[in-house]
Amino acid sequence: MDEVLVSMEGINKSFPGVNALIDAKFELRSGEVHALVGENGAGKSTLMKVLAGVYVKDSGHIYYKGKEVEIHNPRAAQHLGISIIHQELNLMPHLTLAQNIFIGREPVTRLKFVLDEKSINQKTQDLFDMMRLKLDPRTKVGDLTVAMQQMVEIAKALSFNSEVLIMDEPTAALTDAEIDELFRLIRQLRDRGVGVVHISHRLEELKQISDRITVMRDGHYIDTLLTKEATIDQIINMMVGRTIFETSPEVPEKPSSNLVLEVKHLNRGNVIKDVSFNLKQGEILGFSGLVGAGRTEVARAIFGADPYESGEIYVNGKKVDIKSPRDAVNNSIAYLSEDRKRYGLALGLDCENNIILASFSKLMGFLGWVDSAKAHSIAEHFVKAMSIKTPSLQQLVKNLSGGNQQKLVIGKWLAKNTNILIFDEPTRGIDVGAKSEIYRLLNELAQEGKSIIMISSELPEILRMSHRVVVMCEGRITGELDYTEATQESIMKFATQRSGIVATDVPSVAA
Amino acid sequence: MTKSEAAPKRNLLQSDAMQRLLAFGALTLIFVGFSIASSNFLKFDNVVGILIATAVNGVLALGVTFVIITGGIDLSIGTLMTLSAVMTGVFITFWQLPVPLGILAGLLTGAFAGFVNGVLISRLKIPPFIATLGMLNIAKGLSLVISGLKPIYFNDTPVFNQMAMGSMLGSIFPGFDIPNAVLIMFGAAIVAHLILTKTVVGRYNFALGSNEEATRLSGVNTNMWKTAIYTLCGLFAGLAGVIMAARLNSAQPALGAGYELDAIAAAVIGGTSLSGGEGTMLGTIIGAFIISTLNNGLRIISVPQEWQSVVTGSILILAVYLDIIRRRRQ
Numbered sequence: 001m002d003e004v005l006v007s008m009e010g011i012n013k014s015f016p017g018v019n020a021l022i023d024a025k026f027e028l029r030s031g032e033v034h035a036l037v038g039e040n041g042a043g044k045s046t047l048m049k050v051l052a053g054v055y056v057k058d059s060g061h062i063y064y065k066g067k068e069v070e071i072h073n074p075r076a077a078q079h080l081g082i083s084i085i086h087q088e089l090n091l092m093p094h095l096t097l098a099q100n101i102f103i104g105r106e107p108v109t110r111l112k113f114v115l116d117e118k119s120i121n122q123k124t125q126d127l128f129d130m131m132r133l134k135l136d137p138r139t140k141v142g143d144l145t146v147a148m149q150q151m152v153e154i155a156k157a158l159s160f161n162s163e164v165l166i167m168d169e170p171t172a173a174l175t176d177a178e179i180d181e182l183f184r185l186i187r188q189l190r191d192r193g194v195g196v197v198h199i200s201h202r203l204e205e206l207k208q209i210s211d212r213i214t215v216m217r218d219g220h221y222i223d224t225l226l227t228k229e230a231t232i233d234q235i236i237n238m239m240v241g242r243t244i245f246e247t248s249p250e251v252p253e254k255p256s257s258n259l260v261l262e263v264k265h266l267n268r269g270n271v272i273k274d275v276s277f278n279l280k281q282g283e284i285l286g287f288s289g290l291v292g293a294g295r296t297e298v299a300r301a302i303f304g305a306d307p308y309e310s311g312e313i314y315v316n317g318k319k320v321d322i323k324s325p326r327d328a329v330n331n332s333i334a335y336l337s338e339d340r341k342r343y344g345l346a347l348g349l350d351c352e353n354n355i356i357l358a359s360f361s362k363l364m365g366f367l368g369w370v371d372s373a374k375a376h377s378i379a380e381h382f383v384k385a386m387s388i389k390t391p392s393l394q395q396l397v398k399n400l401s402g403g404n405q406q407k408l409v410i411g412k413w414l415a416k417n418t419n420i421l422i423f424d425e426p427t428r429g430i431d432v433g434a435k436s437e438i439y440r441l442l443n444e445l446a447q448e449g450k451s452i453i454m455i456s457s458e459l460p461e462i463l464r465m466s467h468r469v470v471v472m473c474e475g476r477i478t479g480e481l482d483y484t485e486a487t488q489e490s491i492m493k494f495a496t497q498r499s500g501i502v503a504t505d506v507p508s509v510a511a
Numbered sequence: 512m513t514k515s516e517a518a519p520k521r522n523l524l525q526s527d528a529m530q531r532l533l534a535f536g537a538l539t540l541i542f543v544g545f546s547i548a549s550s551n552f553l554k555f556d557n558v559v560g561i562l563i564a565t566a567v568n569g570v571l572a573l574g575v576t577f578v579i580i581t582g583g584i585d586l587s588i589g590t591l592m593t594l595s596a597v598m599t600g601v602f603i604t605f606w607q608l609p610v611p612l613g614i615l616a617g618l619l620t621g622a623f624a625g626f627v628n629g630v631l632i633s634r635l636k637i638p639p640f641i642a643t644l645g646m647l648n649i650a651k652g653l654s655l656v657i658s659g660l661k662p663i664y665f666n667d668t669p670v671f672n673q674m675a676m677g678s679m680l681g682s683i684f685p686g687f688d689i690p691n692a693v694l695i696m697f698g699a700a701i702v703a704h705l706i707l708t709k710t711v712v713g714r715y716n717f718a719l720g721s722n723e724e725a726t727r728l729s730g731v732n733t734n735m736w737k738t739a740i741y742t743l744c745g746l747f748a749g750l751a752g753v754i755m756a757a758r759l760n761s762a763q764p765a766l767g768a769g770y771e772l773d774a775i776a777a778a779v780i781g782g783t784s785l786s787g788g789e790g791t792m793l794g795t796i797i798g799a800f801i802i803s804t805l806n807n808g809l810r811i812i813s814v815p816q817e818w819q820s821v822v823t824g825s826i827l828i829l830a831v832y833l834d835i836i837r838r839r840r841q
Contacts, residue, residue, distance in 0.1 A: 103714075
């Protein structure tokens with residue numbers, strides 16, 4: 001154990017417009033869990049993608065077990081014994097779990113070109129048994145939830161029996177119980193001598209699982225620390241290059257008692273069951289619950305993105321009929337989805353067009369002519385107001401970091417001047433530095449009189465930001481807490497309050 | 512571990528098998544409908560006529576199904592068919608080479624053109640619509656050039672025509688005179704089905720259509736397999752060309768353009784999704800039969816030929832729309 005498996009030195013990689021990696025280095029030993037941290041745009045995913053053959057380095061050296069290697073494509077990396085689990089799921093939804101896991105290495109019968117279905121399903125079942133996963137190898141991947149798809153990705157990486165396993169944000173969509181299981185597997189691998197690279201923003205988790213932590217910033221290698229000697233403040237300091245004072249949550253300004261939104265007895269099949277709540281002006285209402293509790297479904301129903309079967313919605317005391325997002329926006333309701341790349345942004349367009357995307361009615365003149373000067377100034381105003389880091393308004397949105405993309409989506413809705421803002425996981429995939437900027441922004445908006453619903457699976461975030469917390473479980477609202485009563489335990493209690501059947505797994509609350 | 516969560520389950524109505532069942536049900540309904548409307552419909556000769564008419568389109572549709580499942584499209588199959596027929600004519604009639612060699616030439620012409628399509632699309636990254644549109648025109652032109660603008664006849668080699676229009680079945684079971692071309696089509700359908708469901712090519716076919724990038728990142732040589740699939744489609748177009756030449760006893764260089772649309776319609780009516788990742792050969796064959804049965808039945812009840820296209824187009828839209836509704840999840 002403890003031999004150096006991978007050594008990367010002097011790695012440079014640039015894409016049009018950005019130097020992603022500048023003289024970066026990394027070292028991985030066998031039998032260790034090595035965390036890789038940094039703000040969005042720091043280069044951690046890029047560096048690992050170079051190692052996994054997804055990108056080809058511009059210059060630098062990679063040594064595998066002491067020998068220099070050139071990794072030109074994913075297959076070459078696989079041959080060396082390097083596997084990667086990407087942040088974005090790389091699965092074929094139309095194929096079954098077994099077919100996905102063994103793609104490219106399908107077992108064949110004695111007739112070399114005929115596939116052996118029995119063998120592929122058996123091998124997959126064995127893999128699932130080892131991982132204690134209750135899944136049927138013959139299910140189509142597209143029929144699974146995101147969390148289960150992520151477990152399939154993990155199973156696929158494990159099936160390679162690699163010596164190097166890279167995991168990019170593996171816990172993003174998992175419940176606490178699933179995370180515990182994942183860590184059990186990681187420790188098992190480590191004890192077997194595998195070198196595991198764990199990229200994550202969740203510093204508390206990394207303190208639990210990793211042996212060493214490497215910090216990167218702006219494409220550069222900063223330092224490597226022993227986990228047991230490092231403090232979270234120290235790590236954050238190195239990540240952002242400055243100290244962020246994590247102030248304890250201040251007592252929030254009391255919101256007015258004006259009800260801007262009332263939802264009464266909302267129902268949709270099995271997903272939304274008799275949901276009623278209200279939102280005061282200037283309030284931040286936290287929506288808490290486990291993944292799958294139905295919070296996003298409620299938000300999408302209010303926003304008109306999905307139909308609902310029964311229920312009433314009142315905006316500023318007036319009953320409204322919301323059948324589409326257009327109706328919602330006309331009633332000053334905005335929804336920022338949890339998958340901003342898929343639902344919030346037009347990645348191929350530039351910053352300016354994304355910011356004005358909801359506001360074209362303000363900019364249209366005769367025969368649909370767009371007032372481009374006005375568009376430009378609106379876009380400029382919001383980029384400045386929210387400190388969005390972009391070289392120019394014409395920069396394509398897909399080239400921005402996650403935090404800046406999120407700010408852009410917020411800017412879009414502010415440009416439209418909506419008053420009720422529903423945020424779904426606003427800081428998912430965003431680094432510590434940008435997170436506190438978003439929190440500051442949310443507080444400012446609330447103080448200006450905007451009303452905010454914040455759906456989040458991160459308890460510290462809910463506790464810090466909300467005036468009130470609504471908790472959902474399996475489609476129902478199970479509890480409502482004032483900020484004085486809200487604690488991790490009280491929220492968790494409501495979040496796991498299933499009706500009827502005894503709960504078999506009670507997730508442990510992350511420390 | 513945790514309870515195994517599932518996204519909203521697809522119910523029985525939405526399963527793949529149901530889709531094919533519904534398509535088959537539609538075909539049966541059309542059959543029944545026309546039999547009631549006209550006593551001439553169910554006559555043996557007429558049904559055989561439907562079978563023959565489906566032979567060429569069916570084989571084309573089988574080939575293009577592979578390509579559509581990858582999320583691509585092949586507009587050149589119609590003129591490729593013609594080019595293959597012309598090449599067969601060149602080998603057999605111009606150069607007086609043995610018939611089997613001529614058939615091989617036809618098949619390889621289609622396969623080679625398909626290979627070129629595949630390279631243009633996978634290596635040069637030209638969008639399938641454009642690449643195959645270009646090939647459509649090239650093949651059309653080449654057919655005219657090579658044939659000298661005139662049909663090539665196979666009068667000196669009657670065995671060629673017999674291969675398609677003769678009836679092996681008829682010589683074994685008297686009175687059961689189904690032309691060989693129909694058997695060839697069914698044989699091709701079985702082969703296509705086996706390739707799609709049981710071999711590595713078929714597996715990668717679905718993988719590419721479902722998520723090409725994920726497939727590439729899984730270490731699969733996506734360029735190579737994509738090219739292979741377009742080559743396969745070209746091969747089937749070549750087969751269709753050979754069948755058509757044998758059936759008409761001539762290679763008609765001006766025919767062909769337009770056939771690709773019926774083939775694609777057949778695949779789509781049969782449940783192949785244009786966005787890729789889904790499709791079956793059984794569905795495609797049913798789709799091809801639906802089109803030819805409709806055309807035949809309308810003719811029998813004396814609907815003018817112009818109206819047949821209107822009906823086919825409407826059926827296509829209706830079929831896809833019903834499928835979209837069927838797939839909608841809660």
